[in-house]
Amino acid sequence: MKQLIRYISLVVVCICTFLLSGCSFVWTTENGDPATPEDIKASVEKEFSVVHPRLVLQSAVVEKEKPFQRNVYVFYDESNGFSFTINSVVHRPTLPVPGGERDTNANFVYSEEYLIHLNGKLVEEAKPYGLRMAPYEEVLELSKLSATRVAGTNKIPLFRSNEIIFVDKSVKGEDILTFMKSIYSEYKPQDNPALLHPRAERHIGIYYLPNGEADKTKAEYLIGFRYMARNDWKETMLTGIGSTGKDTFAVERDFVKILDHMIRQSI
Structure with a gap:
C-alpha cells in the first residue's frame, strides 16, 4: 500500500512539474542545484512585468552546501530603484517522494x-x-x-x-x-x-x-x-x-x- 501511495505521489509530482504553468516547485535530487540567478531574474521579471523590473545580480552566496543546498542572492532593480535579498534552496519534498524540491521566496520578497x-x-x-x-x-x-x-x-x-x-x-x-x-x-x-x-x-x-x-x-x-x-x-x-x-x-x-x-x- 505504501508503495502504491508513493507511486501515485510521484505521478502527481510529474503532472504538476510538466503540465501546470507557474508551478512553484521543481523537482530534483537532494544533491541538485537550486534555481540560478538567471532563473530567478527571468521568473521575477515575468511575474511582475506590469512594473517593468530590470534586475541586476549584486551578489550570490552559497549559505549551505549540498545536500539540500541553500543559496542567497542579492538583486538590484534598475527600473524601480531598490535592492532585495532572496533565498534559492533545495529542500526535502513536501510530498512523500524521494529527491529534493527547488524553492525560492523571490516573488514574495520582490512584492514586499x-x-x-x-x-x-x-x-x-x-x-x-x-x-x-x-x-x-x-x-x-x-x-x-x-x-x-x-x-x-x-x-x-x-x-x-x-x-x-x-x-x-x-x-x-x-x-x-x-x-x-x-x-x-x-x-x-x-x-x-x-x-x-x-x-x-x-x-x-x-x-x-x-x-x-x-x-x-x-x-x-x-x-x-x-x-x-x-x-x-x-x-x-x-x-x-x-x-x-x-x-x-x-x-x-x-x-x-x-x-x-x-x-x-x-x-
Whole structure:
C-alpha cells in the first residue's frame, strides 16, 4: 500500500512539474542545484512585468552546501530603484517522494520590497490632499509603541497596519477617497494583482490626529482598508465601510459620507 501511495505521489509530482504553468516547485535530487540567478531574474521579471523590473545580480552566496543546498542572492532593480535579498534552496519534498524540491521566496520578497519602496512615493503624493502618510521607518517605530485601542471586547495595538495615514479637521472624505483610489492604482497597476498575492496584501489604517500634535499615541483610529489581490476597487472600499450601494459610484458616495462623519466626530 505504501508503495502504491508513493507511486501515485510521484505521478502527481510529474503532472504538476510538466503540465501546470507557474508551478512553484521543481523537482530534483537532494544533491541538485537550486534555481540560478538567471532563473530567478527571468521568473521575477515575468511575474511582475506590469512594473517593468530590470534586475541586476549584486551578489550570490552559497549559505549551505549540498545536500539540500541553500543559496542567497542579492538583486538590484534598475527600473524601480531598490535592492532585495532572496533565498534559492533545495529542500526535502513536501510530498512523500524521494529527491529534493527547488524553492525560492523571490516573488514574495520582490512584492514586499516593491511595496515598501513605494511608500516613499505615496508619502509625497498624500501631501496635496492634506494627508500625512507615515514613512516606512516611522511605521516600524509606531508598531513598537505600547499604546492600544479597543476592538470589540479586546485591546489591540494602536498601530498595526502596513501603512498609516493621519488626518485632521481640514481633511474631507473626498480627499481620502481620491488618495485611496490612487493607492489602489499603484498596488494593482492596470488591475494586475501580482504585487498583492495573499502573503503580501496590505492594510491601511486611517487615524485622526489634530494638526500640530506630535504625540502619536493620542491619535484616534478611524477605519482601516485591506488591499487584496482578489478585490477590485469597490470590494476594497467595502473591506472598511458598510455600504448597500449597488455600484462603485454609490459605494464611493457612502465612503465620503462615512469618512466626513468620522472626522467631524473626532474634532
